[in-house]
Amino acid sequence: DLLKERISVYDWLFAQAPHETVGTIRGLLGQVLFTGDDVKKSVTALSGGESARLLFARMMLEKGNVLVLDEPTNHMDLEGVEALADALQEFEGTVIVVSHDRHFVSKVATHILELTPTGARDYSGPYQEYLERFGDDYLNRDSASLHDQKPSQTQRESTQKTKSRISHQERKLQKQRINQLQRTVEQLEREIAKNEDQLQNIEENFGKEGYFQSTDPMEIKKLQVEQESVQKMLSQHLQNWEATSLELEKLL
Known part of the structure; x- marks a missing residue:
């Protein structure tokens, strides 16, 4: 019943918490595997597994202290199960879960x-x-x-050797890259918020009563060109934010 509106995945989740930033909403959707054009998909067209992932994103958005989940991996593909398990591992509250999924239970x-x-x-x-x-x-x-x-003793020793191959210098470089990516994400989120404010101001001007009748056509054209330019910048910033966030997530 919660997913009967004919709106996009992004718009549906944003409507649950309009005070949150674009970065927060996009980040949560990315955690449950809604990336790229997936966020534009209508919620009425989602599969059972996709619906479950979206509802879980909403639960994370509500930031409750306790989650109670009954067979949450039903209807999910393996990729969805992995995403759900990863998200639960980052959840700071208490999770009570009923599950017969051995892999899922082993992870969480x-x-x-x-x-x-x-x-x-x-x-x-x-x-x-x-x-x-x-x-x-x-x-x-x-x-x-x-x-x-x-695992045998030999297998355990082999695993330990593999882990030890990451040198101090490599860890240092990885930390530097993480810091760089975090700064980039923060900067992109500021740019995204700025672009959204610009578009909102333009739309408010267009929505004023009698605006098109009382405003010089050249001024209207100028504002329309600005609107198109800002929309392109916003789209590019969102793409860059998503790519940077995914790279950062892999390193963390």
């Missing part, structure tokens, strides 16, 4: 409450540790137990 859960025919089993720790202690993987009965899937 830090406390397990399993309901069995003989009662509840409460374990404080991630799902992988839970399996190491109790054995069977009830979220995926067709898979072998975790005891048969533990």
